[in-house]
Every structure is written in structure tokens, then in C-alpha cells.
Amino acid sequence: MAGSRIALDVMGGDGAPAATLQGALKAIADTSPHDLSAGDILLVGDPERIREGLDALGGDPGFEIRPASQVIEMGDSPAVALRKKPDSSIAGCVAAIREGQASAMVSMGNTGACVGAATLGLGTLEGVRRAGIAVTLEFKGRAVTILDMGANIAPKPQHLFQYGVMGATYVRDVLGVESPRVGLLNVGEEPSKGTDLLKETHGLLSGGSLHFVGNIEGGLLFRDAADVVVTDGFTGNVVLKLLEDFAAFMMEQVLTELRAHEAGWVGEALANLRKNIDYSEYGGALLLGVNGTVVIGHGRSEAGAVSNALGLASRAVAANVNGHIVEGLAAVR
Amino acid sequence: MAGSRIALDVMGGDGAPAATLQGALKAIADTSPHDLSAGDILLVGDPERIREGLDALGGDPGFEIRPASQVIEMGDSPAVALRKKPDSSIAGCVAAIREGQASAMVSMGNTGACVGAATLGLGTLEGVRRAGIAVTLEFKGRAVTILDMGANIAPKPQHLFQYGVMGATYVRDVLGVESPRVGLLNVGEEPSKGTDLLKETHGLLSGGSLHFVGNIEGGLLFRDAADVVVTDGFTGNVVLKLLEDFAAFMMEQVLTELRAHEAGWVGEALANLRKNIDYSEYGGALLLGVNGTVVIGHGRSEAGAVSNALGLASRAVAANVNGHIVEGLAAVR
Numbered sequence: 001m002a003g004s005r006i007a008l009d010v011m012g013g014d015g016a017p018a019a020t021l022q023g024a025l026k027a028i029a030d031t032s033p034h035d036l037s038a039g040d041i042l043l044v045g046d047p048e049r050i051r052e053g054l055d056a057l058g059g060d061p062g063f064e065i066r067p068a069s070q071v072i073e074m075g076d077s078p079a080v081a082l083r084k085k086p087d088s089s090i091a092g093c094v095a096a097i098r099e100g101q102a103s104a105m106v107s108m109g110n111t112g113a114c115v116g117a118a119t120l121g122l123g124t125l126e127g128v129r130r131a132g133i134a135v136t137l138e139f140k141g142r143a144v145t146i147l148d149m150g151a152n153i154a155p156k157p158q159h160l161f162q163y164g165v166m167g168a169t170y171v172r173d174v175l176g177v178e179s180p181r182v183g184l185l186n187v188g189e190e191p192s193k194g195t196d197l198l199k200e201t202h203g204l205l206s207g208g209s210l211h212f213v214g215n216i217e218g219g220l221l222f223r224d225a226a227d228v229v230v231t232d233g234f235t236g237n238v239v240l241k242l243l244e245d246f247a248a249f250m251m252e253q254v255l256t257e258l259r260a261h262e263a264g265w266v267g268e269a270l271a272n273l274r275k276n277i278d279y280s281e282y283g284g285a286l287l288l289g290v291n292g293t294v295v296i297g298h299g300r301s302e303a304g305a306v307s308n309a310l311g312l313a314s315r316a317v318a319a320n321v322n323g324h325i326v327e328g329l330a331a332v333r
Numbered sequence: 334m335a336g337s338r339i340a341l342d343v344m345g346g347d348g349a350p351a352a353t354l355q356g357a358l359k360a361i362a363d364t365s366p367h368d369l370s371a372g373d374i375l376l377v378g379d380p381e382r383i384r385e386g387l388d389a390l391g392g393d394p395g396f397e398i399r400p401a402s403q404v405i406e407m408g409d410s411p412a413v414a415l416r417k418k419p420d421s422s423i424a425g426c427v428a429a430i431r432e433g434q435a436s437a438m439v440s441m442g443n444t445g446a447c448v449g450a451a452t453l454g455l456g457t458l459e460g461v462r463r464a465g466i467a468v469t470l471e472f473k474g475r476a477v478t479i480l481d482m483g484a485n486i487a488p489k490p491q492h493l494f495q496y497g498v499m500g501a502t503y504v505r506d507v508l509g510v511e512s513p514r515v516g517l518l519n520v521g522e523e524p525s526k527g528t529d530l531l532k533e534t535h536g537l538l539s540g541g542s543l544h545f546v547g548n549i550e551g552g553l554l555f556r557d558a559a560d561v562v563v564t565d566g567f568t569g570n571v572v573l574k575l576l577e578d579f580a581a582f583m584m585e586q587v588l589t590e591l592r593a594h595e596a597g598w599v600g601e602a603l604a605n606l607r608k609n610i611d612y613s614e615y616g617g618a619l620l621l622g623v624n625g626t627v628v629i630g631h632g633r634s635e636a637g638a639v640s641n642a643l644g645l646a647s648r649a650v651a652a653n654v655n656g657h658i659v660e661g662l663a664a665v666r
Contacts, residue, residue: 154528187570218574237520241551250583
């Protein structure tokens, strides 16, 4: 059905187009947890490279292609790239949503360019002041969704309050948490802690109809203290990049220690560890608040992550997250 | 010599007073890297518990004691505790510096109370607008000093600029880095990135005489991109607490994986790992900018960390970090 079709930025990400095409094929091959067919995915990018890529992977199962002649590279400045590359695959995904050809998009490309293109090209949902990037991290089975991860680095209290509403809606609709606990990232637990921005936001969140559990300190982020943690895009971005690097650093250390030994179980132990600290299983970040479903994955995504991102986009559309965000915000106005 | 004597808050920290007394004894037993004698350490706390504690540890090598009848607990609200417990061991350490009985203090107690008591009781150094907490983290031999870690959650550009000067002075004087590279924690490398606060700070740091290497993203914090990283106290506090918890979490994961196996080298591998990700080896955080040398260690500190903190305080005094901070700030005014 065209209504829930997902536009896939085939050209985005470090492994593109091979990894993205493999991901698309994997998504339609797997029947669980999502049930996508070739008709549900719209491939956006260079038609020739897409056809070559699909041939190399065993043939085209019947994907539709939307041509896009340009590629925004990971290192490009988002603002410059969006201006100089109007026919990029990212712009093509956004146009596909705007024109009703798709209702969601998935890109493993330049995050800033995706946010910029989607915000400008789709506009925000009714009642939404600013879009925010939500990332779900899972540690040992405990999932926490944090937003904003960098779309809005100098938010106002009302923006943060709306992130609480949007994050809770997403977590309830897509992750199935009935009454998501919403926390505010802060330097102490008391309502009087933090900057003026946070004190005012604390008041707004306390007064709303959310299940607000108050301030959450950095050290409690992974201790199941909340399902949704609200923060400004500056802090969120720093935290996300730091965690990614720190996790990689720790794995290097573990690897160095274990490599010295020949035990047969070392490989398996490492794989288990990777799984437990892998926070890409949800497939990517969701840009909440724009008029469309936008999933942005990590540039390093391989086929599995691309497939998961397509699944996430599909679930978000099916659960009508955006409709519920509009309703939720209308109720608190 | 009384001039460089260090007041030790015997009652502060989870293991007090046993851990702090053991730390004091360890500091005078070890001749390297610092050379402290009993006369260099002033024990501040309940005299009876101190004498009992020393007896249990083999006797008093000749420490002087400054009595303090009250203890600020880790969970106490700093503002309330400072008002209601005027004779606390933390207040006693600050008074010892103010009265010339010591030139430095070390506490493993309530961080907020230490910052409050030292800032109010000692005042700031000449030319310093706001004190900041500097923490040196070492990952695999690469040290990075980050400030502010929470003393000043809503700084102005001039404060952040001064943190750059103070941090560089500390790293040069105490860690021996000749021309410390100073970076600014931000969401992107370009000078135009970040909030207005950061754009303005970038200009100030660029115009100074520091070895300023520009913006540092969260993911580069541990990649030896800078020796000193400047950030606001809100972000710094969130980052520090998050890293502590995340490191603990990762170690739990590694432990779980390895525990399943009986190999004899597992214990050694774990110990090595802990060492590589242990960022308490420097003994604690330095509160830079106050009129005295103030080292605040982790509440969980054991004897080794207490001894390291005493050594850090001793080196900071001997290197005249505070004198150099005053000179450095005078030069850029």
C-alpha cells in the first residue's frame, strides 16, 4: 500500500549502496518483527547503481525506484549541501513524502542534512513548536529513549515539554510501554536544581498529564529510572557521541585483554558483549515532530541495522505515532 | 612545613574514617611520587574517632588534629548542611586554609558542600570570576582534563575562557604538559557551531594566548584531541556521572561474560581492564579558582585514592598553580 510506503535513501551511509540494498532485501525476507514486501519500499538514488547493486545481490524483487542524481556525503556541511545538491537522495526521500508517494523515510546518511531537509520540506506537525531527535538506547534489556539528540541545541521550556509528550507517545505506540515514565536530565534530583530552562521545564512537565518522574541525573540514565529522558539538543548530542566513542573504547580494551588468550569461547563472549552494549538494535533515531515519519540511522549501519530501521519506520506509521502526537499536544494546550 | 600542609577531611566519604586514615598513612609511607611526612597532613574531624582509628591501624605517627564535631553526609543538601553544621569537618578544612594552618585541603565528602564552603570561605583568586571543577580522566595513558564539572551550571563566555586558562595552567604545572592543547566541547568542529555562549567563547579562546585547538565533539573526548576540554558545569556534570555509570555498567557486562568461564587468567584480565578504565588515579577533582588548593575525591575512594589525592594537593601547592593562574589571567586582561 502506497500510504505506508517507506522511502529508503539508498545512497546514504558508509556502506552505501550495497549495505542499504542488502538491508532492503533483508527487510522483505524477514517476516518478523515486521512484515514488509518489495512494494512497501521505495528506493531513492542513482537508478543505474541501484540496478547494478541489486543484480549483484541476486536480482530485483520488484522495488520501485525514485531517481536522485546527487549524494550528500557524511562530511558535507548540511546547510551548504542542501542548497548545492537539490537532487540529492535525501531530498528525494523528503519529496516522496511531501508528494504522497511515501509516508516515511529511512536514511543512514548525513544526520544534519536529514534533519534540515525534513524540517524544511515537511514542516512540523500541528501544534509542534520544534522537531527533536529521539534515540532509543538499550542496555541489558532496559530501554531508554532520549530526546533531543541535536536538532534543537538552544530549546525553550515549551520545546522540552513537547519533547516529553512526543517521546512518551513514541515509546507507548512503538515500544509498547503503557504509561512511559518521563524524566528530565539534570544535575540533581530536586526540582530546584539546574538552569532556569530546566526549572521552568520541570514545572511544565509536573503540570501536564504525563507520568513525570522528575529530574534524572546522568548516572541514572541506564538504571531504568525512566523510559523517556528529555534534554536539550546540545547535551543530548554530546552525550550520544561520547557514549558511542566510550563504548567503542571499552570494547577495544576488552578485546586487547582477551586477544592474549586462545580460549575458544572468547569469540562468543565478545559477540555477547557487543550485543549487550549495542544500541543500534532499534535501527536508528526518529525525528519526532515533523509531518512525516523520518528514521535516521548510523552511517556505519550494515544490512541488519538498515532492515531494523525500515521496521521501525513501518511500526511508527502503523501505530500512527504522529496522529497521537497531534492529539496529545492538542489536549495540553 | 606549615605553609604547604594539607588539611584532610577525615570524616568525608563512604569509607570514613578508616579509609581516609589509611590513605593518610599510605601517603606518608610511600615516598614516590610525593614525599609527605606526618607533619604535612592536618587531620580534621572527631578527635576521639581519629585516635581510635589510628590505634586500630597501628598507632599515630605524629599527625596534628583539628577538631570538628559535625559531619556533612553524602546525601545532605549542601546549602542546608553548610548552614546547619557550622562545625563540620569540611568547614574545618576550609577554616584551616583561611587561618593559614594549611594551604590545601582534601575531602572525599559531599562535593557540593566542598565547593560551597571553599567558594564562600576562601573567595576566588585575584582576577577569577568563577571557580570551576577540573577532573582529569585517563584512558589508556591518554589524559584529558575537563572543566567545569558542575560548579557553574550557567556560565558566561568569560567564565569559560578563564576555565581554559586555569585548566591549561594546572595541566602544565601538575601534569607536566608543556603547551597544553585546549579544546571547547561542542556539537561540531566549525567555529560557527553551538549555542551563542559557545560561539562567543570560541572567539575569546581563539584570541587568547592559549594553544586553542578549537571545538571538540563528544566522540573525540578520549581520542587525545586536547589536553584540556572546556565545558559548562551542566554538561560537564552530566557527562561525568554518565561516564562513571557507563563504565561500571560495562564492567558488569564483562564480568558476567567472563565469570562463566574458569580460565585462570580471567582475574588478571579484569584487573588490567579496571586499571585501563580507572579514572580516579589522579586522586580527585581540583576546584580551580579559589584562594587555596582544594581537592575533592570520590565518595567511594579507598586508601590508595586518598593517598593520591593528598599527593595531587601537594604537587599543586608545590608547583604554585594558583600563583600561575593569577599571573596568567592578569596577562590576558
